[in-house]
Amino acid sequence: MSTTQSERLRELLEPLVTSQGLDLEEIAVDSVGRKRVLRVVVDSDTGADLDRIADVSRALSAKLDETDAMGAGEYTLEVGTPGAERALTEHRHYVRATDRLVKFQLHEDGELVARILTVDDEGLDVEVPGVKGRRPTTRRLAFADIDKARVQVEFGRKDKQDNKQDEKDMKEEEEA
Structure with a gap:
């Protein structure tokens, strides 16, 4: 896909995606045999459930039908979310991945697997799991030091809310 078409599609579709309360993460046009597939990836800080995906898919389909952005040939529109092991490329991706385990490829220090604790404009604080019974340690990573990052x-794994409920359930059983 040419950069011009990609930019045109983004300019056309991004306002619709934004109006649905979502972020346009990625646009890709791939050839599958004789057909083309337009893949649109959307997300938000609160996630995107199937109803929101369906709504934005209908809006995008209608907009594409009324324009010639995809040309005259047939194509299939696929709208989805980034998936479980998403790459983190934007500041908002790191914010959304707070409390998630992430594999970092660092410029000078190789690979690091750590949990994101906090994110600010300059970088992030992470918790590196302890090895062989040692306690976890915290570390500061500047965005400039990160080559790649991908959620694991x-x-x-139980989240903090599950742990609190389990503790409450155990206490109630002990009292009974």
Whole structure:
């Protein structure tokens, strides 16, 4: 896809996505055989449920139908979210990943897997898990020191709210 088409699609679609309370994260046009697929990735600070995805998909489809932004050929529109192991490329991505485990590729220090604690304009504070029974440590990372960052999937991790509920349930069982 040419940069011109990508810019044109972004200019056309971003106001619609924004009006739905979402951020336009990515636009890609891929060829699949003789057909083209327009993939639009959206997200928000509170996430995007299926109803919001359906609403924005209908709005984008209607807008594309009334313009020639995709040309005369057939195409399929796919609207979705970034997924569980999303790459963090914008400041808002890091903010949304607060309390998530992230794999960082650093300019000078190689790889680091850590949990994001806080994010500000200059960088982020992370918690590096302890190794072999040692306590976790905190570390400051400047955005300028990060080459790549990607959220990691954690199976079986309970969030703080789940832990509080488990503690409450155990206390109630002990009292009974």
